[in-house]
Amino acid sequence: MQEDLRGFIEKLEKADLLQRIPRAVDPRFELSAVSKKVERLGKALVFEQVKGYDLPVVTNVFGSRTMLAMIFDTTPEDVVREFMKRSEARIDPVIVDGGPCKEVVKLGSDATIDELPLVTHCEKDAGPYVTAGIIVAKDPETGRRNVSINRMMYKDAQTLACRMMPPQHLGIIQGKAEARDMPLEIAVCVGNHPLENLVASTTLAYGDDELTLAGALRRRPLELVRCETVDLEVPATSEIVIEGEILANVREPEGPFGDLMQYYVPIMDNHVFRLKAITHRAHPMWQTIQASSLEDVHLLALSREAKLMRAVEQSGAKVKAVSLVPTIMSAAISIEKQFEGEPKNVAAAAFGAYSWLKYCVVVDHDVDVFDVGDVWWAMATRSDVGRGLLRMPDALGFPRDLFHIHQAKLGIDATAPLNQWQEFERKRVPGSDTLDLQDYLG
Numbered sequence: 001m002q003e004d005l006r007g008f009i010e011k012l013e014k015a016d017l018l019q020r021i022p023r024a025v026d027p028r029f030e031l032s033a034v035s036k037k038v039e040r041l042g043k044a045l046v047f048e049q050v051k052g053y054d055l056p057v058v059t060n061v062f063g064s065r066t067m068l069a070m071i072f073d074t075t076p077e078d079v080v081r082e083f084m085k086r087s088e089a090r091i092d093p094v095i096v097d098g099g100p101c102k103e104v105v106k107l108g109s110d111a112t113i114d115e116l117p118l119v120t121h122c123e124k125d126a127g128p129y130v131t132a133g134i135i136v137a138k139d140p141e142t143g144r145r146n147v148s149i150n151r152m153m154y155k156d157a158q159t160l161a162c163r164m165m166p167p168q169h170l171g172i173i174q175g176k177a178e179a180r181d182m183p184l185e186i187a188v189c190v191g192n193h194p195l196e197n198l199v200a201s202t203t204l205a206y207g208d209d210e211l212t213l214a215g216a217l218r219r220r221p222l223e224l225v226r227c228e229t230v231d232l233e234v235p236a237t238s239e240i241v242i243e244g245e246i247l248a249n250v251r252e253p254e255g256p257f258g259d260l261m262q263y264y265v266p267i268m269d270n271h272v273f274r275l276k277a278i279t280h281r282a283h284p285m286w287q288t289i290q291a292s293s294l295e296d297v298h299l300l301a302l303s304r305e306a307k308l309m310r311a312v313e314q315s316g317a318k319v320k321a322v323s324l325v326p327t328i329m330s331a332a333i334s335i336e337k338q339f340e341g342e343p344k345n346v347a348a349a350a351f352g353a354y355s356w357l358k359y360c361v362v363v364d365h366d367v368d369v370f371d372v373g374d375v376w377w378a379m380a381t382r383s384d385v386g387r388g389l390l391r392m393p394d395a396l397g398f399p400r401d402l403f404h405i406h407q408a409k410l411g412i413d414a415t416a417p418l419n420q421w422q423e424f425e426r427k428r429v430p431g432s433d434t435l436d437l438q439d440y441l442g
């Protein structure tokens with residue numbers, strides 16, 4: 001059988017990267033509060049008992065670069081390159097007859113969202129949300145598939161609210177269906193192998209099917225099964241599949257919701273989803289992702305780091321590593337500097353490749369881009385604020401920008417002057433990296 005979320009959880013557990021929580025928790029705030037505490041330990045979490053529900057809940061499976069590395073069987077430093085290498089040749093999915101997500105099929109009034117432990121994460125969130133569902137839809141003109149993650153707010157046992165708007169692909173697809181006065185069929189899959197969540201968080205060209213990237217990353221075709229009530233196919237190993245449609249010409253209030261930037265997105269009129277069926281495994285797991293958590297950022301970062309790496313390498317620079325953590329609007333890029341001034345070209349290439357980027361700090365190869373403290377150290381001790389800044393006013397930036405504060409960019413050259421390593425060599429304590437502290441603690 002194909003690798004699935006359960007297999008990945010087992011792998012994390014063997015590597016001591018999983019924490020099980022046996023005590024019953026409330027899906028309103030308490031689950032989220034425990035997750036926030038554990039986030040700093042860099043472990044995934046399984047909540048074995050959630051008050052009011054029969055399903056366990058898993059979260060934080062992408063919570064660190066070490067966990068991303070586990071998905072790709074590589075080292076934390078090499079995840080971006082491994083992602084790039086595997087992305088090169090796409091592999092189409094295949095449709096199979098049945099799969100674990102069909103072990104239980106509930107149609108019509110047997111299907112109810114009330115069975116699912118949707119989590120309320122933040123104080124002012126409007127209510128419980130689906131946050132880790134990958135939404136499968138098809139363009140009504142071309143039949144091309146799209147997969148993305150969009151938050152969905154609980155409204156009642158049969159209804160969710162959902163935000164989608166162009167240029168995001170699901171918004172374009174829904175617009176096309178609505179122009180024909182047609183509802184848009186969708187399937188929301190929760191509890192997937194991490195690679196499916198990863199491709200759903202990746203922006204490809206419009207019309208490019210994210211599940212062909214899932215095949216490429218898996219290095220074998222992703223197995224899909226046909227849905228019961230909508231003309232769509234979903235990953236066979238999903239824990240839970242919620243089938244239904246987005247109503248045409250209907251908008252109802254959704255929000256507030258604590259989002260990616262750690263702010264509340266206000267109430268807005270958004271789309272309405274009507275449930276048609278739920279299929280799931282015999283004993284399914286629910287999955288949740290808290291927006292703006294390290295998990296959310298790592299998930300969104302990886303494909304965008306690959307984009308930056310590709311663009312900067314194209315410019316001729318020798319890139320060591322790229323990081324978009326802890327916020328995907330700021331990048332740190334380490335290079336083997338070849339020319340004075342090159343870091344500004346590196347920052348310009350990065351801004352050109354990825355429009356949400358606001359800051360790009362370019363550092364030397366001896367700086368750890370995954371350690372924000374180390375990047376600050378390089379800025380403090382190596383940057384020349386007089387000559388090393390690249391300011392780009394009035395560029396294209398993050399789109400939800402009420403106060404017009406994200407439409408300019410700053411590149412920072414935090415590299416040491418070229419060929420001056422005798423002055424800029426970092427001091428080192430021999431043995432500090434290799435000794436085992438346990439040997440000294442008695």
Ligand SMILES: Cc1cc2nc3c(=O)[nH]c(=O)nc-3n(C[C@H](O)[C@H](O)[C@H](O)COP(=O)(O)O)c2cc1C
Binds near residue numbers: 152
């Ligand atoms: C946990 C999580 C939640 C997300 N929620 C939303 C959302 O509510 N609305 C949205 O437009 N994008 C959301 N995104 C980002 C999109 O999934 C992402 O931009 C994706 O690439 C869009 O797909 P598309 O390129 O096919 O349009 C979310 C991403 C993650 C990881």
Ligand SMILES: [Mn+2]
Binds near residue numbers: 204
């Ligand atoms: Mn897409």
